[in-house]
Amino acid sequence: MRAKTGLAGGAALLLTLTASQVAAQGLETGGKLLLTGGVSTVEGAGGGGLASWATTTGYGTEGEVGGNVHGTYLKLPDYEFSTWGAAVGLFDRVELSYARQTFDTGDTGAKLGLGKGFAFHQDIVGLKVVVAGDAVYDQDRWLPQIAVGAQYKKNDQGPIIAAVGGRDDQGVDYYVAATKVLLDQSLVLNGTVRMTKANQLGLLGFGGPGKDDYSAQFEGSVAWLANKRLAIGVEYRTKPDNLGFAREDDWADIFVAYAFSKNLSVTAAYVDLGDIATFKDQRGFYISLQAGF
Amino acid sequence: MKNALALVAVLLCANAASAQETPSTEARPWAMPGEEAVDPYTTSDANAGAAPISDPRVLEAFHGREGIERIAGTLVDLSFADPRTAPIFKPFDPVRIKRTLSEQFCYILGGGCAYSGRAMAEVHKDMGLTPANMNALVENLQKAMDMEGVPFAMQNRLLARLAPMKRDVVTR
Ligand code: HEM
Numbered sequence: 001m002r003a004k005t006g007l008a009g010g011a012a013l014l015l016t017l018t019a020s021q022v023a024a025q026g027l028e029t030g031g032k033l034l035l036t037g038g039v040s041t042v043e044g045a046g047g048g049g050l051a052s053w054a055t056t057t058g059y060g061t062e063g064e065v066g067g068n069v070h071g072t073y074l075k076l077p078d079y080e081f082s083t084w085g086a087a088v089g090l091f092d093r094v095e096l097s098y099a100r101q102t103f104d105t106g107d108t109g110a111k112l113g114l115g116k117g118f119a120f121h122q123d124i125v126g127l128k129v130v131v132a133g134d135a136v137y138d139q140d141r142w143l144p145q146i147a148v149g150a151q152y153k154k155n156d157q158g159p160i161i162a163a164v165g166g167r168d169d170q171g172v173d174y175y176v177a178a179t180k181v182l183l184d185q186s187l188v189l190n191g192t193v194r195m196t197k198a199n200q201l202g203l204l205g206f207g208g209p210g211k212d213d214y215s216a217q218f219e220g221s222v223a224w225l226a227n228k229r230l231a232i233g234v235e236y237r238t239k240p241d242n243l244g245f246a247r248e249d250d251w252a253d254i255f256v257a258y259a260f261s262k263n264l265s266v267t268a269a270y271v272d273l274g275d276i277a278t279f280k281d282q283r284g285f286y287i288s289l290q291a292g293f
Numbered sequence: 294m295k296n297a298l299a300l301v302a303v304l305l306c307a308n309a310a311s312a313q314e315t316p317s318t319e320a321r322p323w324a325m326p327g328e329e330a331v332d333p334y335t336t337s338d339a340n341a342g343a344a345p346i347s348d349p350r351v352l353e354a355f356h357g358r359e360g361i362e363r364i365a366g367t368l369v370d371l372s373f374a375d376p377r378t379a380p381i382f383k384p385f386d387p388v389r390i391k392r393t394l395s396e397q398f399c400y401i402l403g404g405g406c407a408y409s410g411r412a413m414a415e416v417h418k419d420m421g422l423t424p425a426n427m428n429a430l431v432e433n434l435q436k437a438m439d440m441e442g443v444p445f446a447m448q449n450r451l452l453a454r455l456a457p458m459k460r461d462v463v464t465r
Binding site: 031033063064134136137138139141183184226227 | 423424425427428429431432435445446449450452453454456457459460465
């Protein structure tokens, strides 16, 4: 609990510092077009809900900075999954993010022998760097906006993870994301390849019995821009299947993201996470709020 | 004294004659009546910076040439009023920008206009424009298109043609 508030305070402080520094140095903010910063993923990066994109979070353009905080809540039949985090986008080139995930087993905890209300927590620190392209403006080229990223993940339930066969309670994911806006069709396309060992994002640790190798996984998003403020889309994310005790499924969702302004947006989704730790068909509603600049 | 007056009269006549001899304003799009003149340049549709859209539904959605003229007019008015762009536009002639912008949009939207203005890189090269300036202009264009009632998907057809011009317009 103390660690949690400590990190929460740290992230809030980071954002406050950044905001005041921005004001002090007279740096500009908020120059990007509505929704082009994406929303916040469950891992804290800018993107869709499940997939990290090549765009930098927030509304800062090349000469500017942007930042935001988010909170996401997902109610599943047998679990509750929530995330909050903070992220900054620097000069539309670099993104730094922090997210804290809580996977609450609720009553299911007792059935899994973990105890009622048992929760896994995971901290994720992310770095993303845009290496090529301009997703929005390069409308005469096929080249998408491309970014490379890394996410360091640390889980707080090492002994349980070891008991279910996970090799490690921490790990690093590496990814390459490509995002393209097809303006004349009002579509946003994204494809990401992620090298990962993570089981259920890392909530169930990294690697498994006899499997400690990175595998390449795919994240795809297609969103239709219904108007300036509203995007409607689908996402799909493949996952490794390292653990022996339970099968891990791919994830999918359909989402609606609405920007009230450049300072506030909400994302609602229906998410299918498949089977999680032997409990079948984990589907449910997801709501995420993002506030920033 | 008499001689001096005669000389003045002759000079005045000569002046009037030479004014009549200059090419008509049609061929001088850099110095149109009612507009501030700019340095002469070579006229070409290629200066518009994008090929025309042939889908007639797009032109229809913009309400033809008249709709386009209203949109260009609104965009220029908004650009001169918006504190983000006003200082950049202030030294220039809104009448000329409205006319040439309207021609450019009309050409690109397949309205059959000729573009008589300058090339994008040429016009904007000394302004030191930033990506944020570009986005501000796009936001005002979206506002102008909204005011004309152009559906979002059709707005994006025009924006898709204008977007690559960012490389010519933004220099910082
Ligand atoms: C794709 C984006 C843009 C397009 C298509 C565009 C188009 C045009 C056109 C057609 C003209 C008149 C050309 C002429 O007089 O021959 C013009 C002039 C001008 N534009 Fe842009 N423009 C763009 C972006 C911008 C931006 C981002 C700004 C600043 C925020 C800007 C500021 C100006 C100014 C101040 C003039 C007047 C220059 C002069 O009369 O010498 N433009 N623009």
